[in-house]
Amino acid sequence: MTRPEQTDIDNIVEQLAQSKKYREAGICEQTIRDIVITELERQRNPKEAIQAARKKLHEVVALYLGDPDYAAATRQLEAAFATGNPETIKATCAEILRIHDSTNERMMLVDTFYAQIFEITGRPKVLLDIACGLNPLTIPWMNLPPDASFYAYEIHQQRVDFLNRFLALQGIGGRALDQDILVDYPAEAGDVAMLLKEIHRMEKRRRGIVLPLLDALKVRWIVLSSPTRSRTGRHGVKEVYREQVHEILVDRPWTITEIEFENELVYCVDKSPDHA
Numbered sequence: 001m002t003r004p005e006q007t008d009i010d011n012i013v014e015q016l017a018q019s020k021k022y023r024e025a026g027i028c029e030q031t032i033r034d035i036v037i038t039e040l041e042r043q044r045n046p047k048e049a050i051q052a053a054r055k056k057l058h059e060v061v062a063l064y065l066g067d068p069d070y071a072a073a074t075r076q077l078e079a080a081f082a083t084g085n086p087e088t089i090k091a092t093c094a095e096i097l098r099i100h101d102s103t104n105e106r107m108m109l110v111d112t113f114y115a116q117i118f119e120i121t122g123r124p125k126v127l128l129d130i131a132c133g134l135n136p137l138t139i140p141w142m143n144l145p146p147d148a149s150f151y152a153y154e155i156h157q158q159r160v161d162f163l164n165r166f167l168a169l170q171g172i173g174g175r176a177l178d179q180d181i182l183v184d185y186p187a188e189a190g191d192v193a194m195l196l197k198e199i200h201r202m203e204k205r206r207r208g209i210v211l212p213l214l215d216a217l218k219v220r221w222i223v224l225s226s227p228t229r230s231r232t233g234r235h236g237v238k239e240v241y242r243e244q245v246h247e248i249l250v251d252r253p254w255t256i257t258e259i260e261f262e263n264e265l266v267y268c269v270d271k272s273p274d275h276a
């Protein structure tokens with residue numbers, strides 16, 4: 001298509017942002033705009049572009065992975081933290097984490113997941129969780145240093161507000177940000193950035209989109225992961241996704257250490273200048 005007019009873009013973005021499900025979740029406008037512009041450039045006419053943008057957004061926003069009732073979950077967390085009992089807090093976080101597919105799958109690993117990762121990367125003082133979903137609620141299992149800071153990035157405003165309440169209750173520095181990290185790279189520097197179970201999905205949004213993000217991250221370590229089974233559990237996807245990760249990183253002089261968990265393959269990527 002020829003270069004779209006700014007008003008066409010604005011109108012389509014507005015139309016999609018105002019659809020009931022995206023308005024309720026508060027989907028980041030940056031994401032909608034980026035996808036609309038890409039599809040207007042790719043498709044033959046605005047009608048096809050809107051259709052394609054809707055399809056892409058459905059996958060990127062992924063409401064089908066599950067969300068708690070955020071008001072109720074906030075009350076649950078407040079009650080749990082009020083007890084001051086670490087086991088009660090963990091049990092409440094676990095209950096909420098089980099509502100989202102990605103973290104539900106991680107709960108069987110969570111007791112040893114971070115210990116094994118941080119054995120390689122070192123225990124981070126500043127940790128970034130990009131495209132985080134509900135994963136920040138696994139902080140009680142991370143054993144971070146008492147003065148640690150945590151930055152979480154998401155495109156659902158509702159989820160970001162909830163995570164900020166959780167981080168305050170947890171008493172950890174840092175914050176959750178409503179930010180499309182593929183459009184606007186994280187500005188915060190840290191020791192480790194986690195990008196868990198999302199690379200394969202981001203590459204579907206636009207092939208080649210992940211590497212510039214990895215280059216831009218101001219951290220020594222990037223912890224990537226991919227699932228080993230499809231969402232239905234019917235197909236093994238471990239090798240396909242492993243190949244994809246190695247292909248993305250092929251031209252970088254970074255060291256990759258893999259850790260294979262039962263349902264998640266983790267790649268600890270050292271982008272330290274020592275290896276350049």
Ligand SMILES: C[S@@+](CC[C@H](N)C(=O)[O-])C[C@H]1O[C@@H](n2cnc3c(N)ncnc32)[C@H](O)[C@@H]1O
Binds near residue numbers: 065133
């Ligand atoms: C498959 S879930 C994985 C969540 C989490 N990383 C985990 O493994 O538990 C992907 C999450 O990334 C978020 N997301 C997708 N694209 C994003 C982007 N460009 N910037 C920030 N968040 C994004 C989605 O909203 C969704 O919550």
